[in-house]
Amino acid sequence: MTQGEYSLVGDVGGTNARFALVERGSVELCAIETLACDDYANLDDALSCYLDKCGVDRVREACLAVASPVRGTRVQMTNNLWRFDIEEIRTQFGWQTFKVINDFMAMALGVLHVPEGKLVHVCGGPGDRRRPRLVMGPGTGLGASALVPVRSGWTALTTEGGHVDFAPRDDTEMAILRILQARFGRVSVERILCGQGLLNLYQAHAAIQKVSAPLDAPEKITAAALERNDPLACQTLQHFCELLGRTAGDAVLTLGSSGGVYLCGGILPRITDFFLASRFRRGFEDKGRMRPILEFTPVHLVAEPYTGLLGAAEALGNPEI
DSSP states (O other): OOTTSEEEEEEEOSSEEEEEEEETTOOOOEEEEEEEGGGSSSHHHHHHHHHHHHTOSOOSEEEEEESSOOOSSEEEOSSSSOEEEHHHHHHHHTOSEEEEEEHHHHHHHHHTTOOGGGEEEEEOOOOOTTSOEEEEEESSSEEEEEEEEETTEEEEEEOOGGGSBOOOOSHHHHHHHHHHHHHHSSOBGGGTSSHHHHHHHHHHHHHHHTOOOOOOSHHHHHHHHHHTOOHHHHHHHHHHHHHHHHHHHHHHHHHTOTTOEEEOSSSGGGGHHHHHTSSHHHHHHOOGGGHHHHHHSOEEEEOOTTHHHHHHHHHHTOTTO
């Protein structure tokens, strides 16, 4: 590749770091690579490896979406051990510009560039395209953002909506809350609605029912549930989907986002058929007097795996970010 013609974009989560190159002013991704975070001591090691693979030793600018709050120049990843200083990385790699944004802010911006063919309709009516749009999804953590209309188009909110309190609604959920409080103290919805959260939920249901919980990883729970050969795994995944629906519905009411809901993250695309037949819709719409708002709001599952990279490319060229 010709040196200096490309910008670098990245989407760095708790488990994987995805990188790509884009031509300046474009969101068309090339040289996409996914690296396992555990294979690298820190961000600069992963960046160097990626650029070596591409045969590029210098780019003019970069934008990374990270699964972490971004305040000041120091970044500590929420769900892995990486930490870095934005200005130090910019200087080390000789970039003219280095933007770092929250990963779900990037997801929201990326949704603007996802083709209709990569959106799976889950439920809901036509919505109001002039209203805000919620972007949420479980992966290593639970991310949340929103697209808000402005004069020039759309802007994205940086939020930590995945860390709102878990709100139990029946005796079983009260028991789940007590079990998780004993482990974590405060219990946010992310303690349930993410990869590790699915395992937490499975173990809590097992403890309540006084049965064994032999599965020790979220991917094993989803596999058993999809095979329909493990009642506890099926029950857990159904409950997971319903709780995600309730959480997304609460966020719609909070943000007024009847423009639509876009569900992202690493878990849902792997369980699409199960999810579409699950109790998600019941949880999403069950809002009493506010039910008509939720029934009116369209919900889509985003099947584009590189939405965060598209959003990082969008942010790179946006002077407001």
